[in-house]
Amino acid sequence: MATLGRAVGVSPRPSFLGYLWSWFTTVDHKRIGIMYGATTLAYLLLGGIEALLIRLQLAHAENKFLDPDTYNQVFTMHGLTMIFLVVMGFNATLFNLVVPLQIGARDVAYPRLNALSYWMFLFGSVLLNLGWLWGQAPDVGWFGYAPLTRVEVNPGLGPDFYVMGLQALGISSVASGLNFVATIINHRAPGMSLFRLPVFSWMALFTSFLMIFALPVLAVGLIEVMFDRLFGTNFFNAEAGANPLLWQHLFWVFGHPEVYILVLPAMGVISEVVPVFSKKPLFGYPFVVLSGLFIAFLSYGVWAHHMFAVGLGPVANTVFGITTMLIGIPTGVKIFNWLATLWRGELRLKTPMLFALAFIAVFTVGGISGVMHATVPSDYQQTDTYFVVAHFHYVVAGIVFAIFAGVYYWWPKYTGRLLDEGLGKAHFWLFFLGFNLTFGPMHLLGLWGMPRRQYTYPPGLGWDFLNAFESAAAFLMALGTLVFLVNAVFSLLKGKPAGDDPWDGRTLEWMVPTPPPAYNFAQIPVVGARDEFWVRKYGPEGVRVGASTHNPGHGADNPGHGVAIHLPRPSYYPAILAFGIGLGMFGAVLLRPVEVGGLGPMGWVVVGLGALITVFAAYGWSFEPAS
Amino acid sequence: MFGQRLTRIIGPSLLVLSILLTGCTRSVGPMDWLGPVAGDQAEHQRWITWYLLYLGAAVFVFVEGWLLYSIIKFRRPLGPSVLPPQIHGHRTVEILWTVIPTLIVGAIAVPSVPAIFAFAQPPDEAGALRVEVLAHQWWWEFRYPDIVAGKTITVANELRIPVGRTVIATLSSADVIHSFWVPKLSGKVDVIPGRQKNQIWFNAREPGEYYGWCAEFCGTQHAQMRFRVKALAPAEFEAWVRARLSPPPEPQGAARQGYELFGARGCGGCHTVEGTPYQGKVGPNLTNIGERSTVAAGVLANDPDGRGLFRWIKNPQEVKPGAKMPNLGLSDADVGAIVAYLKTLK
Numbered sequence: 001m002a003t004l005g006r007a008v009g010v011s012p013r014p015s016f017l018g019y020l021w022s023w024f025t026t027v028d029h030k031r032i033g034i035m036y037g038a039t040t041l042a043y044l045l046l047g048g049i050e051a052l053l054i055r056l057q058l059a060h061a062e063n064k065f066l067d068p069d070t071y072n073q074v075f076t077m078h079g080l081t082m083i084f085l086v087v088m089g090f091n092a093t094l095f096n097l098v099v100p101l102q103i104g105a106r107d108v109a110y111p112r113l114n115a116l117s118y119w120m121f122l123f124g125s126v127l128l129n130l131g132w133l134w135g136q137a138p139d140v141g142w143f144g145y146a147p148l149t150r151v152e153v154n155p156g157l158g159p160d161f162y163v164m165g166l167q168a169l170g171i172s173s174v175a176s177g178l179n180f181v182a183t184i185i186n187h188r189a190p191g192m193s194l195f196r197l198p199v200f201s202w203m204a205l206f207t208s209f210l211m212i213f214a215l216p217v218l219a220v221g222l223i224e225v226m227f228d229r230l231f232g233t234n235f236f237n238a239e240a241g242a243n244p245l246l247w248q249h250l251f252w253v254f255g256h257p258e259v260y261i262l263v264l265p266a267m268g269v270i271s272e273v274v275p276v277f278s279k280k281p282l283f284g285y286p287f288v289v290l291s292g293l294f295i296a297f298l299s300y301g302v303w304a305h306h307m308f309a310v311g312l313g314p315v316a317n318t319v320f321g322i323t324t325m326l327i328g329i330p331t332g333v334k335i336f337n338w339l340a341t342l343w344r345g346e347l348r349l350k351t352p353m354l355f356a357l358a359f360i361a362v363f364t365v366g367g368i369s370g371v372m373h374a375t376v377p378s379d380y381q382q383t384d385t386y387f388v389v390a391h392f393h394y395v396v397a398g399i400v401f402a403i404f405a406g407v408y409y410w411w412p413k414y415t416g417r418l419l420d421e422g423l424g425k426a427h428f429w430l431f432f433l434g435f436n437l438t439f440g441p442m443h444l445l446g447l448w449g450m451p452r453r454q455y456t457y458p459p460g461l462g463w464d465f466l467n468a469f470e471s472a473a474a475f476l477m478a479l480g481t482l483v484f485l486v487n488a489v490f491s492l493l494k495g496k497p498a499g500d501d502p503w504d505g506r507t508l509e510w511m512v513p514t515p516p517p518a519y520n521f522a523q524i525p526v527v528g529a530r531d532e533f534w535v536r537k538y539g540p541e542g543v544r545v546g547a548s549t550h551n552p553g554h555g556a557d558n559p560g561h562g563v564a565i566h567l568p569r570p571s572y573y574p575a576i577l578a579f580g581i582g583l584g585m586f587g588a589v590l591l592r593p594v595e596v597g598g599l600g601p602m603g604w605v606v607v608g609l610g611a612l613i614t615v616f617a618a619y620g621w622s623f624e625p626a627s
Numbered sequence: 628m629f630g631q632r633l634t635r636i637i638g639p640s641l642l643v644l645s646i647l648l649t650g651c652t653r654s655v656g657p658m659d660w661l662g663p664v665a666g667d668q669a670e671h672q673r674w675i676t677w678y679l680l681y682l683g684a685a686v687f688v689f690v691e692g693w694l695l696y697s698i699i700k701f702r703r704p705l706g707p708s709v710l711p712p713q714i715h716g717h718r719t720v721e722i723l724w725t726v727i728p729t730l731i732v733g734a735i736a737v738p739s740v741p742a743i744f745a746f747a748q749p750p751d752e753a754g755a756l757r758v759e760v761l762a763h764q765w766w767w768e769f770r771y772p773d774i775v776a777g778k779t780i781t782v783a784n785e786l787r788i789p790v791g792r793t794v795i796a797t798l799s800s801a802d803v804i805h806s807f808w809v810p811k812l813s814g815k816v817d818v819i820p821g822r823q824k825n826q827i828w829f830n831a832r833e834p835g836e837y838y839g840w841c842a843e844f845c846g847t848q849h850a851q852m853r854f855r856v857k858a859l860a861p862a863e864f865e866a867w868v869r870a871r872l873s874p875p876p877e878p879q880g881a882a883r884q885g886y887e888l889f890g891a892r893g894c895g896g897c898h899t900v901e902g903t904p905y906q907g908k909v910g911p912n913l914t915n916i917g918e919r920s921t922v923a924a925g926v927l928a929n930d931p932d933g934r935g936l937f938r939w940i941k942n943p944q945e946v947k948p949g950a951k952m953p954n955l956g957l958s959d960a961d962v963g964a965i966v967a968y969l970k971t972l973k
Binding site: 241332337450 | 848
């Protein structure tokens, strides 16, 4: 029985192994969120190092720092890492840490499935990166256009790790999407109607639906690539009559919603941080929410804008150009509502707010260049140049501003300590300057005709100075990230205690003690308003009502708190199940011939071992008592 | 006072932007498509892009100006703060800022839709020069089918076209997806292996040598899969076609020795030189290598003393690691003789 009221005297002496075991078996959304966060941070550093390698190679014309095959692996892995492991990983981090608390729940709907999502994410990310050990990481670009992934043009293991790594990560995302849809629909506190849901949780809900519907399409495409490579099918074999554009359609039907999977949570973070640091409610809440819905819906009708140059014909290009431009409208609505939230507010420019404001600033630029790309005739020139590279870094790397806004904002709630403001501001300015000086000039390089994905370029085409300049500026971003690491370590060791509500927050997560207890809420709050906590503090009319800042259900007024709250018990089956699936997928990579580094038919042994572990864990999971 | 602050922000940023933008009106290099260009399509694309840049600059200044103004005006650095009015929204402004972006989007769609259809339909189809482009990892093959009744010219990495005439190119690939792009003449169209044969049309308004580049990632040497388009006066082009259709000169002296080595060392197994027994189809057709401005798919200059060719043949893997042409381990003397032979092929 995992109730918290066990007598203290009989608890076993805490040991380090026991501590590790508690993380390994945890099903607590907050601890899972912290594991996601740590993993994401590690990949942010790895992806950042890959970015620096790219910039070093491009620092001057005809550089020989990296050979072409290494460069192609590095830029591919940089993209895959930043998209699938950093931004998606961070979104999962925040969903886990914040959503259950924001909606007044004790945990997610399926805690063990939640643990499975994390472990699948971990093993999938390892699988994706494992190719480095063979010197054969994926080298086909993050969208791996067929037939470049076919075995006769690409016999190495890179595309196999690509296929299996992404497939594993997809399982994680779909499981987590289902979980958060169920959680947000069913586990809201009494009184929290949908239109009292905090905007971040709204965006988590839309993102979860996008993940559920988008990733299976990628899964289909990946299975086809896998069958082509392992079993000699002809899904993408042009010589056998296939049209390799099939892959592009499958990939982008996933890939464009994916962009909104990345950005909607960021917009959610901004919609939380900006009101809190303006001391005003979010302006136009229903419009911000509905524009998110509109973006999520439209995202399935724009995929071919990645394919204007593949020859779909003028009618298709016109339709997809216009649907894409339409996305500019709800995006504009969001930006204007954030700006209106600032208007006549009391802005406190703390680090989370600085990052949030910077997100608005850079995302606007990404939006403008996005509409330029939607303009088909212009895109015929822009596509596959550095103009696209500039565009998607202003969007996707721009999301990193929202990530840091979220980190600085929610860090104190989960660690109990504040991050240092001075170091935070140094981090911000280094990162903000470095970002704009690195990616800003890429717009010009694109307009000046520099194609993307070039491991080398000749001198004298007008590209030399800006490339050198960008390479230098990239190190400012790296330096900023180092300052953040110092800040994080410093905060964990000696940071100022945060208290329960350091920012004068508006939503339920600030109402519980810091760090939140395992059961989140001693008593599930009854919600009577949007921005429930704010209304409890200031009253519905925005007039401070002094006394009600206490946390109901905690402290002296409820001495028996925490007794007999049912919590799911820890389980090691999710981790073992994920390991089994991951091992089986690794075995599928090893089915490739011995000459390229696989095991040939011996790979089936590894596949079988993985399958056995999977069946064992699934069996154990099914019969595990609920409490 | 607010107005003053606003001008202080917006004024300088407009100034900086316009300096940045005017900087782009001169040609930065042979790949720059925002400066002066030479083809009808590229010109059309250029003005649409300029239109977008000005619209975008206006939106940029407006939004960032509003943001900066709000930050400066409403920041409260110190001290206890008063509670600002708790405004939850305003229906009229919501409608306003939904309608305004819609109008901007409309203003962009209006000129762009006709352009999409214009680019899909080559002008002067009857009188156009038709060429076939066959993309390979990592070089370009160009064919002029039936250029003179029943005769086809095949060249590599350098497409010659007559000034002023529409060129319609049919694109196909021998391996993976590539993209055909000559920024000064037109936008890009992807080259797809298999049954889908895309078309692109372009023209050159004035004589010159235009840079082309593969624009879709196609493997190890994607970065060095380039080509040139040479636009010649119509009479010059006709003369070139006649010269191409006549057999190459009989090799003499050092070139004779190179001609023999070309066969003995196996070059002819992969490369074709028309009018000789060398009819390999794996690598580029070398019949006019002597007159091309570059070797190795636009990577090395084909200088008169043959240094570029020498460096390439001596060790192709040093120039383009991963290229399909192996290092044959030829002695300097052999390479020199082969270069001497190839230089005569024009």
